[in-house]
Amino acid sequence: MSIANDPYVLQIVGYKNSGKTTLVQSLIRRLKTQDLTVGTVKHDAHDFTMDTPGTDTWKHQEAGADVTAISSASRSAVLYNQAASLDTLLTRMTDIDLVLVEGFKQAHYPKFVLLRDEGDLKLLSSLTQIEAVLLGPGAEGLQPSLAPRYAVYKRDDADGITRRFNALFGQARL
Template sequence: MQPAISRSPLIFQIVGYKNTGKTTLVCRLTERFKQAGYKVGTIKHDAHDFQVDTPGTDTWKHQAAGADITAITSSVKTAIIKQQPEPLDRLIEQMTEADVILIEGFKAASYPKIIAIRSAADYELIQKLSCPLAAAVWPEAGSPAAANPVVPAIDINQIDQLYHMLLSLPKQN
């Protein structure tokens, strides 16, 4: 399958409780979309105050001095650091070149979701969230039969199956 021609990217969320494999799933789906020639953007929500810049670097010094926004660019990449939270929709708007955007977290957002399920207790998340597409299930989670017969359960290691399911969905606006 070839990358989308449309200007609107495909947007999907990967959600779940802590240590359910969300980051691994985002990375594996990113690799799969990249293999197919898509430009992929990723967005990560962190519930804690993360540290992205290494202490002692020039950009770290800029931030430590009180800069509200710091940008750095080189011949191969660019990064922007802001000292404020950014709404999900604003982050998405900044990914104009992406064909696909994979969002890790932001459970309350209303984009189509793959829910990572590592234990039987995690199945209840399917009923709590909007727009569930599928459950990416670890073998130790047990049978999903009673959890939600409408949301398909796919083995978390079946990346091709998840990839093809995402591509088969109607285009989002």
Template structure:
């Protein structure tokens, strides 16, 4: 199977609706039996996932390079270093993701759905690589790739599933 079919970036400018689209898309894809992994790009901020004062935070503050926590229902690991996107995609795939959705990372070279909220956002179509579709807030778009209205999440989910199913139609029946 073409592994790139298992990865899809959702890119757009700030406040274009990327997170909202993903939170609507994920349950539809998971509901068809796909295990979905997600990578979020934190554009220059130093995110804090841990809670100050908690044990895992204290371990990181003490200098641990890697800290993991696990329970009966979930596991999390924090690394004190940045990782390249292909490494994150590989890790999520190795952890069992059938599909990795990526929010952001406009300059990476995975297949992309570009989200256009405003007319001035259209310049993004010229600056990204591997464009496979457009999701827009306007009703009609004429592009050389599939175009979807932002509220037509069912069609977007179908498009994503079909990209995965193209090489192995029996693998995912959703």
């Protein structure tokens, strides 16, 4: 649960190709219509490239800069050449209502868990703070067995998922 003035944090977790990014995109669009400010944090299991080779900021990084920042009339970014924990990244999220976190499965924040099929059930036993289970087409038959323990939604039930989020967000703000 968030402390006053801290953003509410909701993790979107699941195995690769379970629909996490698609869900995050859908939630962002829906929550922005409620005049909420939304931040996102994504965990990437691979070494990602954010800066385009040949640009000035890429040249700064290539030369060995530990931190590189860029700003224009409409956006800003800071790139650190080191790993950061989710908690460290969240300290950078200021003046926003909520942060949607894609990944970081073992962090201890409320979670929506996406399941692709029955093989993904093992994920549920390794997580904390599960607030909803979202079932992909290959997992929809699991709803009767999961419903007694979890709030369960079909992955494409955008209205139901948004209502669940709003209920959690409202409770956290009390």
